[in-house]
Amino acid sequence: xxxxxxxxxFTEVTNRYLxxxxxxxxxRIFDLIVRPTEPYPRVISLVLSRGIFRKTYAVxxxxxIKTVVKDPDAGQEEYYFLLDSxxxxxxxxxxxxxxMALRKDILDKQIVDTFNxxxxxxxxxxxxxxxxxxxxxxxxxxxxxxxRRINAEQAVDSLVKLxxxxxxxxxxxxxxxxxxxxxxxIHPVKGTISLNVSQQQLSTIPPADLGDIMLDLxxxxxxxxxxxxxxxLRVKVLSELDLEMQKSLVEELDTKSTVDILxxxxxxRAVDLLGVLPDKEVDELLFLMESERSKKLSVLLGHEVxxxxxxxxxEFIALPENITVADAIxxxxxxxxxxxxxxxxxxxxxxxxxxxxxxxxxxxxxDPQKQISEIMVKRPASVHLTDTARKVSYLxxxxxxxxxxxxxxxxxxxxxxxxxDILSHIIQLAWKKRTRKPKL
Amino acid sequence: xxxxxxxxxxxxxxxxxxxxxxxxxxxxAGGVATYSLAGAHFGYTLIWSLIPITIALIVxxxxxxxxxxxxxxxxxxxxxxxxxxxxTFFILLAIFFVNLANIISNFxxxxxxxxxxxxxxxxxxxxxxxxxxxAVVKGTYKSAERIFLxxxxxxxxxxxxGVLVKPDWAQxxxxxxxxxxxxRSSAYTVMLVGLVGTTIAPWMQFYxxxxxxxxxxxxxxxxxxxxxxISGTIVAKVFALFIMVACASTLFKNGIRIDTAxxxxxxxxxxxxxFCCYLFAFGLLNASLAAASIIPLSTTYSICEGMGWxxxxxxxxxxxxxxxxxxxxxIVVSALVVLIPKFPLILGMYISQVINGIxxxxxxxFILLLVNKRELMGGYINSKAFNFIAWATVVVMIVLSxxxxxxxx
Numbered sequence: 001x002x003x004x005x006x007x008x009x010f011t012e013v014t015n016r017y018l019x020x021x022x023x024x025x026x027x028r029i030f031d032l033i034v035r036p037t038e039p040y041p042r043v044i045s046l047v048l049s050r051g052i053f054r055k056t057y058a059v060x061x062x063x064x065i066k067t068v069v070k071d072p073d074a075g076q077e078e079y080y081f082l083l084d085s086x087x088x089x090x091x092x093x094x095x096x097x098x099x100m101a102l103r104k105d106i107l108d109k110q111i112v113d114t115f116n117x118x119x120x121x122x123x124x125x126x127x128x129x130x131x132x133x134x135x136x137x138x139x140x141x142x143x144x145x146x147x148r149r150i151n152a153e154q155a156v157d158s159l160v161k162l163x164x165x166x167x168x169x170x171x172x173x174x175x176x177x178x179x180x181x182x183x184x185x186i187h188p189v190k191g192t193i194s195l196n197v198s199q200q201q202l203s204t205i206p207p208a209d210l211g212d213i214m215l216d217l218x219x220x221x222x223x224x225x226x227x228x229x230x231x232x233l234r235v236k237v238l239s240e241l242d243l244e245m246q247k248s249l250v251e252e253l254d255t256k257s258t259v260d261i262l263x264x265x266x267x268x269r270a271v272d273l274l275g276v277l278p279d280k281e282v283d284e285l286l287f288l289m290e291s292e293r294s295k296k297l298s299v300l301l302g303h304e305v306x307x308x309x310x311x312x313x314x315e316f317i318a319l320p321e322n323i324t325v326a327d328a329i330x331x332x333x334x335x336x337x338x339x340x341x342x343x344x345x346x347x348x349x350x351x352x353x354x355x356x357x358x359x360x361x362x363x364x365x366x367d368p369q370k371q372i373s374e375i376m377v378k379r380p381a382s383v384h385l386t387d388t389a390r391k392v393s394y395l396x397x398x399x400x401x402x403x404x405x406x407x408x409x410x411x412x413x414x415x416x417x418x419x420x421d422i423l424s425h426i427i428q429l430a431w432k433k434r435t436r437k438p439k440l
Numbered sequence: 441x442x443x444x445x446x447x448x449x450x451x452x453x454x455x456x457x458x459x460x461x462x463x464x465x466x467x468x469a470g471g472v473a474t475y476s477l478a479g480a481h482f483g484y485t486l487i488w489s490l491i492p493i494t495i496a497l498i499v500x501x502x503x504x505x506x507x508x509x510x511x512x513x514x515x516x517x518x519x520x521x522x523x524x525x526x527x528t529f530f531i532l533l534a535i536f537f538v539n540l541a542n543i544i545s546n547f548x549x550x551x552x553x554x555x556x557x558x559x560x561x562x563x564x565x566x567x568x569x570x571x572x573x574x575a576v577v578k579g580t581y582k583s584a585e586r587i588f589l590x591x592x593x594x595x596x597x598x599x600x601x602g603v604l605v606k607p608d609w610a611q612x613x614x615x616x617x618x619x620x621x622x623x624r625s626s627a628y629t630v631m632l633v634g635l636v637g638t639t640i641a642p643w644m645q646f647y648x649x650x651x652x653x654x655x656x657x658x659x660x661x662x663x664x665x666x667x668x669x670i671s672g673t674i675v676a677k678v679f680a681l682f683i684m685v686a687c688a689s690t691l692f693k694n695g696i697r698i699d700t701a702x703x704x705x706x707x708x709x710x711x712x713x714x715f716c717c718y719l720f721a722f723g724l725l726n727a728s729l730a731a732a733s734i735i736p737l738s739t740t741y742s743i744c745e746g747m748g749w750x751x752x753x754x755x756x757x758x759x760x761x762x763x764x765x766x767x768x769x770x771i772v773v774s775a776l777v778v779l780i781p782k783f784p785l786i787l788g789m790y791i792s793q794v795i796n797g798i799x800x801x802x803x804x805x806f807i808l809l810l811v812n813k814r815e816l817m818g819g820y821i822n823s824k825a826f827n828f829i830a831w832a833t834v835v836v837m838i839v840l841s842x843x844x845x846x847x848x849x
Contacts, residue, residue: 218517
C-alpha cells in the first residue's frame with residue numbers, strides 16, 4: 001500500500017490545471033463548488049478559468065473528472081476531463097445558486113469560529129480525499145495557510161528548519177473543524193446567512209459571546225446574522241448590546257419580528273429599546289402588540305429614563321395576603337416563566353397596595369400551612385416612581401437587596417427594579433469610557 | 441425650519457472627524473518641509489497648484505469615504521476579499537515600508553523642532569515615542585479623536601505666523617488663481633511634483649476608510665461625511681497656503697535657501713522675530729507628533745485587518761501579538777533611527793518617496809476598481825462624469841509619480 005496523501009488544500013488544488021485526455025491543459029482550476037447542506041460538504045463541481053486580465057469561467061461537474069496520482073511520493077495529483085473538452089463553454093461569470101463556491105464565499109472571508117467563539121479570517125481550506133471525492137474537513141486560519149497562499153510555504157519551511165528544527169511553526173496548524181465554522185456569506189435575495197442546518201452551532205454560543213462576535217462583524221454581516229437567528233436568540237443577543245446597536249439591528253427587521261422581540265423581552269429592556277426608536281415607529285409597534293403588553297409598556301414609557309419608573313420592569317411575583325405558604329409556592333411555580341426574579345415575592349391587597357414581601361427562601365423553610373401574612377416582612381423598603389437611580393442604588397446597598405419594589409404615592413406597586421438593572425446603570429456611570437476600543 | 445438646520449449642524453458635528461483629521465494630519469513633517477521649501481525657493485509662483493491638488497485629494501478621499509460608508513469595511517479588508525491574499529500581502533508589505541519611512545521623517549521633525557525649543561533630541565525623541573505609545577495603547581478612540589481635533593486647531597499656529605509676516609495679499613490672491621507655469625526650470629517641475637507627491641499618501645486612504653467604518657456612519661448621514669471630507673481637505677490646504685505664503689514673503693524675498701522645515705523656522709527669527717520662529721517650530725512639532733501617532737496605528741490596523749490577525753488596543757498582548765509587535769516595532773525603530781548620529785535622513789526620505797511613487801498608482805487603481813463594483817457598492821458606484829474626473833486624476837497622479845521617480849534618479 002502506497003502512502004497516499006489523504007488531505008489536500010484548496011490552494012494546492014487550484015494551483016493545478018484540468019487536462020484533457022491527451023494531457024493538454026484545458027484551463028486552470030479556479031474554484032470549487034460544494035453542497036453546504038452536508039455535514040462535511042462534498043465538492044460537486046470545479047470552476048475552470050482562462051485568461052489573466054479578462055478571465056472566463058466554465059463549470060465542470062466532479063463526476064466528469066478523474067483524478068490520477070502521478071507521483072505517489074509527492075502526492076501530486078493530476079485532474080483529467082473525461083469528456084470532449086471542446087463542448088465546454090467559457091463565460092464571463094459563474095455562480096453557485098444553492099451551493100457554495102469556496103473562493104467566492106469562504107476564502108479570504110470572515111467566518112464565525114463557533115468553538116472558540118470568535119470571528120476569524122479564512123486563509124485556506126483543508127480538504128479530505130475519500131473514495132474519489134473531496135470533502136471540506138477544516139478551514140485553515142493560521143500563519144502557514146497565509147504563507148501557503150503566497151506560494152512561499154516551502155521556502156519559509158526550510159528557512160524555519162534551518163534556524164529551529166523544533167519550531168512550533170512546523171507542527172502547529174490553526175485548523176477549525178468545518179463543524180465549527182459558520183460562514184457569513186449573505187444570501188443576495190433573502191439577506192440572511194444560511195445557518196448550517198445539521199450543526200446549529202451558533203445557538204450553543206452564550207449570548208454574551210455572540211454579542212462580542214456581532215461587534216466584530218461589519219454592518220451587513222451583523223444585520224444578516226441577526227436576521228438568521230430565532231426570536232429567542234435575538235432577544236438574548238440584544239440584551240448584550242448597547243442601545244445604538246440594538247436600534248440599528250432592529251431597524252433591519254420587519255415590524256412583525258420586532259413586535260415578537262418586544263413581546264419576549266423583559267419590559268424594562270423593551271422600554272429602553274422603544275425609547276431610542278422614532279416616535280412614529282413606536283406608535284405602530286405598540287398598536288400591533290398584545291393589548292395587555294402594549295398598555296404596560298406605554299405606561300413605562302411615560303417615566304424618566306433615569307428615574308425608578310424608567311428602570312423598573314413590570315413583571316414580578318405578586319401574591320394576595322390570605323393564602324397559605326403552600327399555595328404561594330404553587331403560584332410562583334406557575335409564574336416563573338414571565339417574571340424578572342423569583343427570589344422575592346410581594347404581598348398586595350386587592351387595590352395592589354404593597355403590604356409586605358417575602359423571599360423564596362423563607363417560603364421554602366416556613367411551615368406550609370401558615371398564612372403568608374404571618375411570615376411576610378411588613379412595610380418592606382421601596383422606592384417611589386420618580387426617585388433617582390442614585391437613591392435606588394443607595395437603598396440596594398443599604399439593605400443588601402436583590403430587587404426593590406417601585407410604588408406610587410398611594411403605595412400602589414408598579415414594578416420592581418432588579419440588582420442587575422441598577423448594576424448596569426452604575427457601571428455605565430463608573431466606566432464613562434467605552435469598554436471596547438474600536439479599530440482605527 | 442430653524443430647528444431643522446440646527447439638527448443638521450449637530451449631525452454634521454457628530455459625523456465630522458475622520459475627513460478633517462486625515463486631511464490635516466497629511467500636513468506632516470514632510471508636508472511642512474515641502475510647503476516651506478516651495479515658498480522659500482519659488483515665492484508665490486507655486487501657490488496656484490494648491491487648487492488642483494485640493495480637488496484631486498477630495499476626489500480620492502471621497503471615494504474611500506463612500507466605500508467605508510456603503511460596505512462597512514476597511515480598504516485592506518476589501519482588497520483582500522476581492523483580490524485575494526497575494527496582492528494584499530504585497531500591497532501591505534509596501535505600505536509597511538512607506539509608512540515606516542514616513543514615521544521616521546516625523547520623528548526627525550520632532551527631533552528638529554524640540555531642538556529649536558532647547559530640548560536635546562536624545563531626550564525629546566524617546567519622550568515623544570513614549571507619550572505616543574501610551575496615549576494610543578492606554579487611550580480610547582473617543583479621547584484620541586478629541587485630542588486629534590484639538591491638534592487640528594493647533595495648526596492655526598501657521599495661520600498666525602502667516603499673518604505676522606505681513607505678506608502682500610493682493611499678489612497672493614492674484615497668483616493663486618493664475619497658474620504661472622515655469623517648466624523650463626527643472627527645479628520648478630521637481631518642486632511641483634514633490635508638492636503633489638507629499639499630498640496624496642497611501643496611509644490616508646486606509647485611515648480615512650477605517651475610521652469612517654469605525655464611526656459607523658450610516659448611508660443617510662453620508663452627505664455630512666462628504667462635507668467633512670471636502671471641508672477638511674480645504675481647511676488643510678489653507679494651512680498649507682499659509683505655510684507657503686509665510687516662507688515666500690520672508691525667506692524668498694531675502695533670498696535665503698533652506699533644506700528643511702526646521703531651517704525655515706530658524707531663518708524666520710532674524711527676519712520677523714523670535715515669536716514667529718517659535719510659532720513655526722511649534723507648528724512643526726505639532727504636525728510631527730500627530731502624524732507619528734496616527735500613521736503607526738493606521739499601518740498596524742491595516743496590516744492586521746488584511747492578514748486576518750487579531751487587532752485592537754483593547755486586546756491583551758497574547759491575544760493580539762502581531763498587533764503589538766508591529767505597532768511597538770514601528771515606533772521604536774523610527775525613534776532609534778532618528779537618534780543614530782549622522783543617519784542619512786535625506787536618503788531615507790528619498791527611498792520612501794520612491795516606494796510611495798510606485799505604490800500609489802496601484803492603490804488608486806484598486807480604489808477605482810473597487811468603488812465601481814456594483815456588487816459592493818450597489819447604486820453608489822461612481823457616475824460616468826465622476827469616473828472621468830477620477831480616472832483623469834489617477835492618470836495625472838501616475839504620470840507625476842513616474843516623473844518624481846524619474847527626477848530622483
